[in-house]
Amino acid sequence: MRRNKYGIILPFLAPAIILYSLFVIYPYSQAMYVAFTKWKGLRKSPRFVGLDNFEKMLGDDKFWNALSNNLIYLFVLPIVTLGFALFMAFMISQKVRFNNFYRVTYFFPQVMSVVAIGILWSFVYHPTIGIFSSLLKAVGIKNPPVWLGDPDTALWSIVAVTVWQSAGFFMVIFMAGMLSIPKSLYEAAALDGAGRGSTFFRITFPLLWENTRSSLVFITVIAMDMFGITFTMTQGGPDRSTDVLATLLYEHAFLHSRFGYATSIAMVYFIIVIVLTLLIFRVTRRETVEF
Amino acid sequence: MKKSGISRRRFIEYTGAAGMGIGLSSVLPQTSLAKTGIKVASGAANPLGLASNTQAEGVFFSGGFGHAYIEYAAEIFGEVHPGSSMSVEGIQRVGERLRPRIIAGNPPDVIDNSGAGNLDTGALVGEGELMDLGPLMSAPALDTPGKTFGETLFPGSQNSGLFDGVQRYVNIAFTVFGVWHSKSLFDEKGWNYPTTWDGMLSLCDTIKTSGIAPWTYQGKYPQYMLFGLLEPIVSKIGGPQIWKDVDNLVPSAWEHPAMLQALNMMKALHDNGYIMEGTSGLTHTESQAEWLQNKAAFIPCGTWLENEMRSITPGGFNMVIKPVPSDDASRLSWIDASSGEPFMVFSNGKNPVAGMEFLRCLLSKESAKWFAQNVGSIMPVVGGAEGVDLSSAMTSALAAVDNAGPNILDRPSFPGWYSDIYSEVKDSMGALLTGRASAEEFIERVQGASDEVREDEDIVKFKRT
Numbered sequence: 006m007r008r009n010k011y012g013i014i015l016p017f018l019a020p021a022i023i024l025y026s027l028f029v030i031y032p033y034s035q036a037m038y039v040a041f042t043k044w045k046g047l048r049k050s051p052r053f054v055g056l057d058n059f060e061k062m063l064g065d066d067k068f069w070n071a072l073s074n075n076l077i078y079l080f081v082l083p084i085v086t087l088g089f090a091l092f093m094a095f096m097i098s099q100k101v102r103f104n105n106f107y108r109v110t111y112f113f114p115q116v117m118s119v120v121a122i123g124i125l126w127s128f129v130y131h132p133t134i135g136i137f138s139s140l141l142k143a144v145g146i147k148n149p150p151v152w153l154g155d156p157d158t159a160l161w162s163i164v165a166v167t168v169w170q171s172a173g174f175f176m177v178i179f180m181a182g183m184l185s186i187p188k189s190l191y192e193a194a195a196l197d198g199a200g201r202g203s204t205f206f207r208i209t210f211p212l213l214w215e216n217t218r219s220s221l222v223f224i225t226v227i228a229m230d231m232f233g234i235t236f237t238m239t240q241g242g243p244d245r246s247t248d249v250l251a252t253l254l255y256e257h258a259f260l261h262s263r264f265g266y267a268t269s270i271a272m273v274y275f276i277i278v279i280v281l282t283l284l285i286f287r288v289t290r291r292e293t294v295e296f
Numbered sequence: 297m298k299k300s301g302i303s304r305r306r307f308i309e310y311t312g313a314a315g316m317g318i319g320l321s322s323v324l325p326q327t328s329l330a331k332t333g334i335k336v337a338s339g340a341a342n343p344l345g346l347a348s349n350t351q352a353e354g355v356f357f358s359g360g361f362g363h364a365y366i367e368y369a370a371e372i373f374g375e376v377h378p379g380s381s382m383s384v385e386g387i388q389r390v391g392e393r394l395r396p397r398i399i400a401g402n403p404p405d406v407i408d409n410s411g412a413g414n415l416d417t418g419a420l421v422g423e424g425e426l427m428d429l430g431p432l433m434s435a436p437a438l439d440t441p442g443k444t445f446g447e448t449l450f451p452g453s454q455n456s457g458l459f460d461g462v463q464r465y466v467n468i469a470f471t472v473f474g475v476w477h478s479k480s481l482f483d484e485k486g487w488n489y490p491t492t493w494d495g496m497l498s499l500c501d502t503i504k505t506s507g508i509a510p511w512t513y514q515g516k517y518p519q520y521m522l523f524g525l526l527e528p529i530v531s532k533i534g535g536p537q538i539w540k541d542v543d544n545l546v547p548s549a550w551e552h553p554a555m556l557q558a559l560n561m562m563k564a565l566h567d568n569g570y571i572m573e574g575t576s577g578l579t580h581t582e583s584q585a586e587w588l589q590n591k592a593a594f595i596p597c598g599t600w601l602e603n604e605m606r607s608i609t610p611g612g613f614n615m616v617i618k619p620v621p622s623d624d625a626s627r628l629s630w631i632d633a634s635s636g637e638p639f640m641v642f643s644n645g646k647n648p649v650a651g652m653e654f655l656r657c658l659l660s661k662e663s664a665k666w667f668a669q670n671v672g673s674i675m676p677v678v679g680g681a682e683g684v685d686l687s688s689a690m691t692s693a694l695a696a697v698d699n700a701g702p703n704i705l706d707r708p709s710f711p712g713w714y715s716d717i718y719s720e721v722k723d724s725m726g727a728l729l730t731g732r733a734s735a736e737e738f739i740e741r742v743q744g745a746s747d748e749v750r751e752d753e754d755i756v757k758f759k760r761t
Binding site for chain 1: 419425515576586
């Protein structure tokens, strides 16, 4: 009976494992090798150079600049995005009027392509015909910020777009969590005279812990990536103020023909995401409440 | 000093734009083909020895010029070599599309490596991927009797394709670089194009008072100010050796006093508030659109500007190109002109001969005329604009080149050779023009990038004289 079990499981798993190995594990392991080489991305084979690329990275200002921009996203995005998402989820689950309308509207950006969002928001931030600058001019501010053209505002402009784009997704995750909280808990709290605020902080939020954990991992991955929106809106500019690891490695690979170095950046980036994910799961581990 | 240029008054003759053309030796027998009407010169039908029934493959960047002109050249190719053909595929982001095929050792026979996301030329040459086009250059021209292919191209137009003296690609579009304005606007306001940079600044003051921003540039792509202003101003102040030293990675080449002076002249545009508000947040087409609405008076660009903005150019705008003024009025006419849009043949393609033969057809007089007529730009082919009506923009560009006479300025090669330096110039230029870097800081940053390239053994170095 035991032996038979594996005989049945294996054929079912095999196609997925083979495809995954072929299209994910194999290219990843190849890429890991490239990280230890110098390669122009042309016909000649990569040349093994050991840890040279990683050594170079330590002294590369552009690498540290890109990483620090990623870190800004990493600190700001979870707080702002998840905060917004939680707030919206809570409000909508309060049975407000036009509940469904809000739900669809907030989720909508999530189904749009990143490139479309980038182009759309470039128009919003456009210095002469953009809605922000026009509004500011209308209320008498003569020289509104050049949102995407000024190193001081470009990064924060991208933060705003990312929050706008991703908050709806996390809202849906939180709403699903809220729906599964038994009504009896709320009824009991109401009987005990708890207000909206204490109901939220004492019942809703603690019981959403599992949703919060996975949301944190998702938003970490978003903050460490940021390629699509950056590439369509600023390409890392002006003067590298919005450069992130993903755009920097793209530049090294495809502009400067340094595939080895680019891949070593990708490796570091990969390790950071893995470590952060494990860390988040470890730090936020709590006993799950069963209901 | 060896000028890449064309002697005074010869230019109009070269292009044949005035309808004169060069008296071609029509004594030699020619065969006229039916479909395209091309007259193949005697003994010029197949000098490279293309095998019969060759089915070759071409993949080409399709941007502002489109790729109908390439299809027309393929038609010529097919007609000159019955039974053989060249396929034409127009694409964007050439590098991303073709890299896998190059790695696999299966590249197309001929490509146009232009546009955003193209392949790094320095790396292609350094790794030996590109064919030596010497045989093509010395082969008889297709429809100019008694001349080699190389002799039918504008003098100096193929210099950028020379790597250590070997021709690795050919440029097919002749481009003039300078400062653009609307002639109608200037006539209406009674403004005259200045002859010196001081004159430029005082005109800017007048323009600003009238409520129009004097300048804009292609904001998110500040490198337009490199070829629009920095290149010619530095050459005009300091002579042609500076850019050669920059290209040859001579230590402290960027620290030349002329560089500092030129950068400070440019910075004055920002310091005086002459650059349109919001410029740094605009893309190239957005800033050009603002300029077309007379929100700014001047913009730097090459002659592709007209084509690029054709669909939204207001009637009667009358765009004209002028050389940038410098400290010396007598050097006003000196102008940057060169050829671009590089076509390359792969050394390990299936049919490198077909690739070269195709380029001979593409840069034939017949094909050049078709290009001038239908695309509105010109190929660097002698007599290639004979009898063709050119737009006001192109006419002003050709007049500017004619005025420059022998003083066609040599353009630097480092943007194609060393992408790292070019990236640093782009970033620093943006910083300079928004007041975030001084001219000294610009030089320090770019010289630093140049030093890094020089010390990096993995970057293949090139030399030029």
